[in-house]
Amino acid sequence: MSPARRREAVLSALLGLAVVAVWELVVRAFAVPAYVVPAPTAVIVALGRGLASGVYVTHLAYTLVEALAGFVIGSLIGLMLGAAIARSPGLERVLYPYVVGFQAMPKIAIAPLLIMWLGFGIWSKVAMVAMIAFFPMLVNVITGLRAVDRDSIDLMRSLSASEWQVFRMVRLPYALPYIFAALDIAIVFSLLAAIVAEFVGSQAGMGHLILQMNFSLDVAGVFAVLIILSVVGVALHLVVVKTQRRVVFWGESNDMTGKM
Amino acid sequence: MIEVRDLNMTYPAASGRPVRALDGVDLEVRRGEFVSLVGPSGCGKSTLLKIIAGLFRATSGVVSIDGRHVAGPSRDIGMVFQGPVLLPWRTVLQNVMLPVEVRRLDEVSFHERAQALLATMGLEEFHDRYPYELSGGMQQRVSIARALIQDPAILLMDEPFAALDAMTREGMNLELLRIWSGTGKTVIFVTHSIIEAVFLSSRVVVMSSRPGRVLDIIDVDLPMPRTLDAMGAPEFGRLAVHIRSRLEHGAGDAPAPAAADRTEARS
Numbered sequence: 001m002s003p004a005r006r007r008e009a010v011l012s013a014l015l016g017l018a019v020v021a022v023w024e025l026v027v028r029a030f031a032v033p034a035y036v037v038p039a040p041t042a043v044i045v046a047l048g049r050g051l052a053s054g055v056y057v058t059h060l061a062y063t064l065v066e067a068l069a070g071f072v073i074g075s076l077i078g079l080m081l082g083a084a085i086a087r088s089p090g091l092e093r094v095l096y097p098y099v100v101g102f103q104a105m106p107k108i109a110i111a112p113l114l115i116m117w118l119g120f121g122i123w124s125k126v127a128m129v130a131m132i133a134f135f136p137m138l139v140n141v142i143t144g145l146r147a148v149d150r151d152s153i154d155l156m157r158s159l160s161a162s163e164w165q166v167f168r169m170v171r172l173p174y175a176l177p178y179i180f181a182a183l184d185i186a187i188v189f190s191l192l193a194a195i196v197a198e199f200v201g202s203q204a205g206m207g208h209l210i211l212q213m214n215f216s217l218d219v220a221g222v223f224a225v226l227i228i229l230s231v232v233g234v235a236l237h238l239v240v241v242k243t244q245r246r247v248v249f250w251g252e253s254n255d256m257t258g259k260m
Numbered sequence: 261m262i263e264v265r266d267l268n269m270t271y272p273a274a275s276g277r278p279v280r281a282l283d284g285v286d287l288e289v290r291r292g293e294f295v296s297l298v299g300p301s302g303c304g305k306s307t308l309l310k311i312i313a314g315l316f317r318a319t320s321g322v323v324s325i326d327g328r329h330v331a332g333p334s335r336d337i338g339m340v341f342q343g344p345v346l347l348p349w350r351t352v353l354q355n356v357m358l359p360v361e362v363r364r365l366d367e368v369s370f371h372e373r374a375q376a377l378l379a380t381m382g383l384e385e386f387h388d389r390y391p392y393e394l395s396g397g398m399q400q401r402v403s404i405a406r407a408l409i410q411d412p413a414i415l416l417m418d419e420p421f422a423a424l425d426a427m428t429r430e431g432m433n434l435e436l437l438r439i440w441s442g443t444g445k446t447v448i449f450v451t452h453s454i455i456e457a458v459f460l461s462s463r464v465v466v467m468s469s470r471p472g473r474v475l476d477i478i479d480v481d482l483p484m485p486r487t488l489d490a491m492g493a494p495e496f497g498r499l500a501v502h503i504r505s506r507l508e509h510g511a512g513d514a515p516a517p518a519a520a521d522r523t524e525a526r527s
Contacts, residue, residue, distance in 0.1 A: 151345045158313055158339045159362040160332070169362070173349050250348035250392055 038220035047224035055209070056228060063194050063205040064232070066122055070129020071190040075183060078134040082141025083167075092142075103135045107193075111200040120201050128197040133186040137179070144178025145171050180244035187236045191229065262289040262312060262414065262446065267321035269307055280471035281307045285321070287465060287474060291413075294440055294447045296457035297465045298503065304472025305450040309416050312448065313339055325414070335363065338407030340417040344399035346391040346406075352378065353387040356405045363410075370409060377405040380439070397428035401435070408439070415440075417449045421456070430488060433459055441485055454503050458496060459486060466506045476506045 001009070020040045026032070027039040034042055050056055081099075085092045111128055118124040148171050156166045198207025206225055213221040269282040281304040289295050297305045310316045312323055314333040323330040325337075346355045353374055360370040378384050381401040391399055400420060407415060421429045437460060440447055451457050457464045458480055466476040480499060482490050490496055 149345075151341050151343060152347070154310070154315055155339065155341065155345050155358075156362065157315055158333045158337070159359045160335075161362045165362055169358075170347065173347070248349075250390060 035217040035219050038223060042220040043223040043227070046218070046220035047227060050221065050224050056206075056225075059204055059206050059209045060228065060232070062122070063191070063198065063207065066125035066197070066205065067129055067190040067194040069122075070126040070193065071133045071186055073126065074130035074133030074190075075137045075186055077130065078137025078182070079141055079179070082138045083145060085138075086142045086145035086171075099135075099138065107131050108196055108200075111197050114197070115201045120203050125194050125197040125202065125205070129190045129193040132189050132193040136182040136185040136189070140178040140182035141175060144175030147178065148174040176248050177244075180240065180248060184237060184240045184244075187240050188233055191233050191236065195229070261291055261326060262287075262448070263322075263324045264288070264308070264312065265322045265324075267308070267311065267323065268319045269304065269311065269316070270319045282311075282318070283471035283473050285472065285474055287477075289446060289448060291446055292444045294449065294460055294462045295465060296449045296451055296461040296463075297467060298451055298454060298457045298507065299467030299472065300469040300507065301452070303467045303469045305467055306418050308467075308472065309418050309448060309450050313337055313416050335410055336412050337414045337416055338410065338412035340400075340403055340407045340415065340420040342419045342422055344391070344396075344403040346399055346402060348391050351388050351390055352383060352394070352402050355391065355402055356409055358406060359409050365410075373411075374405070374409055377408055378402075381405050381435070395428075397424055397432060400424065400432065404436075404439070408443075413446060415445050415447045417447065419450050419452065422452060429456070434488070436460065437484075437486060454500050454507070455491065458482075458499050458503065459491060464499075464503055466503055476503075478503060478506075 023037075024040050027037060032039075038046070081095075085095060107128065110131070111124070114124040114127050118127055145167075152170050152174070153166060156170055161169070194205065195207040195210070198205040199211060202208045206229055210222050210225050213219075213225065264285055264287040267282055267285040269280070271279040271281055273279050285304075285308060287295075287308075297308065299305050307316065311318050312330065314330045314337070325334070347358065350358070356374045356377065357367065357370065360367055360374075375384065375387065378387055381404065383398060383401060383405070386394060386398065391402070394402070400423075404420070421432050424432060433456060436447075439445075440460075449457070449460060461480050464478045464480060465474055466478065467473065468475050478499065482493065482495060482499075
């Protein structure tokens with residue numbers, strides 16, 4: 001790490017500590033009630049209590065299963081539909097108005113319907129996550145599969161390559177940076193969608209836990225859950241980025257990700 | 261022998277008038293010849309090359325190779341593009357082996373040939389490197405090895421050295437001549453550079469700007485094998501000046517210098 005970088009890292013840590021310290025001081029000085037804004041120390045106590053009781057484990061597992069299952073299903077559908085649309089401009093003109101209309105619709109508004117159709121269990125959440133995760137993949141796959149350079153296609157054609165060979169050996173690898181950029185966006189949205197879907201109606205999960213704590217005015221507990229969710233979100237993002245670095249090792253467009 | 265007869269190519273334009281790229285092109289290339297196509301940008305040189313390669317279909321006219329009409333890409337043709345066009349996720353060796361893989365040929369038997377080709381190109385130590393670890397000249401050598409892997413009788417090269425610096429380019433020209441004289445392949449070579457065309461070719465085809473027509477075909481009677489010293493020969497200069505004047509004055513009204521006139525009379 002260069003001296004400048006180290007100084008910036010130290011500054012960043014100091015900024016966080018300063019905000020927490022001011023927060024603690026303000027809460028104590030003005031005697032802010034804990035059910036409005038809890039002091040950071042109270043949040044840490046709640047976090048410790050929650051971790052010790054093991055209450056997060058089952059709820060987090062529930063939410064992660066919803067988020068990851070929806071993420072995989074939504075991304076796969078986006079990948080396949082995107083590949084079909086990228087191949088056929090005709091299909092694009094037929095389908096795209098509906099795809100855009102679907103995307104423009106605030107999908108959280110369907111959540112009550114999904115619960116009616118699929119119940120309070122895991123599947124209504126998986127469906128919600130899949131609908132949210134689908135779109136970034138669709139758009140990026142179409143862009144990525146079309147971004148392949150003309151000469152590579154000419155090269156493959158000069159070798160009498162079949163369309164499937166062109167797809168597998170050239171188009172898909174060229175689209176990988178775009179696909180990973182979509183995965184990176186989708187993974188963070190998936191967690192968000194799972195939580196929001198749980199708010200609408202659920203029996204377990206981190207969103208469920210937040211609602212419960214809210215009802216019992218355990219605001220420090222809510223803050224503790226938020227900390228855990230943000231740590232999990234960053235971890236999922238890092239998993240995608242690290243996987244991308246490994247898969248797209250030739251380094252093209254690595255800068256397309258890395259920002260959430 | 262490659263025969264091009266009355267070839268016309270018109271591109272349907274996205275907007276406005278369709279673009280005429282080639283207008284009545286006639287050309288014969290004998291087996292083992294090295295023929296260069298020179299002409300201004302957009303004169304349809306690359307289009308002509310891609311039609312010969314079977315990548316484009318001409319609007320009208322015929323291309324035949326050894327008497328058979330070209331209807332699509334063929335194993336007898338190796339193509340080298342303006343850029344190296346290497347797949348960045350494949351190693352040098354895997355890139356050279358791409359044609360073998362795509363055509364589902366026996367990879368084991370071609371493996372040795374690929375290694376030998378890389379050795380000829382001075383790249384044997386780089387077979388397991390990735391393209392981004394190579395210089396531009398090395399990348400283009402890999403793409404030539406890829407074009408040669410199936411031992412095609414014909415090599416079509418579309419401004420293959422245009423992106424290289426002058427020094428690398430001269431080295432590549434010498435290497436190409438060495439490969440050509442060692443293998444007896446038929447080469448059609450598109451270039452912007454008159455010097456390069458004269459240095460490499462047995463004949464130079466001068467084309468006019470859009471629509472592309474054959475203005476002149478000039479024999480290059482410089483002795484083979486050629487070295488860089490050939491560029492200093494008076495005949496070399498005369499040929500280069502003649503080709504330049506043909507390019508500048510367009511369709512056939514150029515006052516040709518005497519030496520080049522004799523060349524034309526002979527052909």
